Amino acid sequence: MTNEILFMNGYGLYVWSAFVFTLLSLLSLYAIVKSQYNKEKSKFIAKFGTLNSERAAFAKSQSINKEILSNIPNI
Amino acid sequence: MFEYFKPNKIFSITSKAPKYVLFLFIVTLTVGLSEALIFSPEDYKQSHSVRIMYVHVPAAWISLGIFSTLTFLSITGYIFKIINFFLIAKSLAPSGLVFNIVALVTGSIWGKPTWGTWWAWDARITSMLILALFYIMYIVAWRIYEKNNKAFQITSIITILGIVNVPIIKYSVDWWNTLHQPASINILSKSTIHVSMLFPLLIMTAAFALFSLLIFLMKYNTELIKIKNKGLDRL
Numbered sequence: 456m457t458n459e460i461l462f463m464n465g466y467g468l469y470v471w472s473a474f475v476f477t478l479l480s481l482l483s484l485y486a487i488v489k490s491q492y493n494k495e496k497s498k499f500i501a502k503f504g505t506l507n508s509e510r511a512a513f514a515k516s517q518s519i520n521k522e523i524l525s526n527i528p529n530i
Numbered sequence: 531m532f533e534y535f536k537p538n539k540i541f542s543i544t545s546k547a548p549k550y551v552l553f554l555f556i557v558t559l560t561v562g563l564s565e566a567l568i569f570s571p572e573d574y575k576q577s578h579s580v581r582i583m584y585v586h587v588p589a590a591w592i593s594l595g596i597f598s599t600l601t602f603l604s605i606t607g608y609i610f611k612i613i614n615f616f617l618i619a620k621s622l623a624p625s626g627l628v629f630n631i632v633a634l635v636t637g638s639i640w641g642k643p644t645w646g647t648w649w650a651w652d653a654r655i656t657s658m659l660i661l662a663l664f665y666i667m668y669i670v671a672w673r674i675y676e677k678n679n680k681a682f683q684i685t686s687i688i689t690i691l692g693i694v695n696v697p698i699i700k701y702s703v704d705w706w707n708t709l710h711q712p713a714s715i716n717i718l719s720k721s722t723i724h725v726s727m728l729f730p731l732l733i734m735t736a737a738f739a740l741f742s743l744l745i746f747l748m749k750y751n752t753e754l755i756k757i758k759n760k761g762l763d764r765l
Contacts, residue, residue: 463572464577466579469639469643473586473636474563474585476632476635476636476639477589481628481632484745485745488749488752492752495752498759517758517761520758520761
């Protein structure tokens, strides 16, 4: 059973390489997009931290800004 | 109706959705991989090499579907001046390109044991390669013209030119003599694929569609935060 799944009548190398390539491609794309997301979010939080209280209150009044900051504690 | 497509309305949903979509994707992919690699039968002619179909075909379907959606969003966005449609299209493009590359590479791997060659300038393979070039042009155009409204115009032109290629990909196997077999799955007529192979194919398609949705949500949120970053600079 295990041998059949691994070697697949001599086609194992082709089948497994196709599946591994697919999964690695998806994983790479996920990692790239996730890092871009985290980078932009950190940039936003850093910029928000430099605002004075009046501007911070104004920025926080906008719904998207509020959403972005919603899961960051102590802001 | 277009009020519902405003970023403010969408962000509250898109910021929470990725974790649920990721969970659904992992579950669907696990079921799909088990079916594709273990439980589905081997083909009487191609033996186990037929299993490559479970990643190759869904990847091709998703890349074609995403490009058609990009074109629809770009044209509608351009006509009705809905900037958010361009943002949605831009966020969909990376997963479309990756699935296009996956379809090309896995097709090449499948070609070796089936046709005896890694590559042939067959009508369908060539037209899929052209689609990948259109995806690259689309993504590069956004990078070049990011700070300019010209991006809307250029990316719309790219999608309009690229969409001409989509029916060519679909019907290339009927119009020309190619190495590819004609379609086994038809919506309007009876499919020639057995249900034991159709089931894993549909599960893997659902898994890839969920992955595209996940990448779209994360990319779309990134684009919105990028805009908001610029907004904070102007405060």
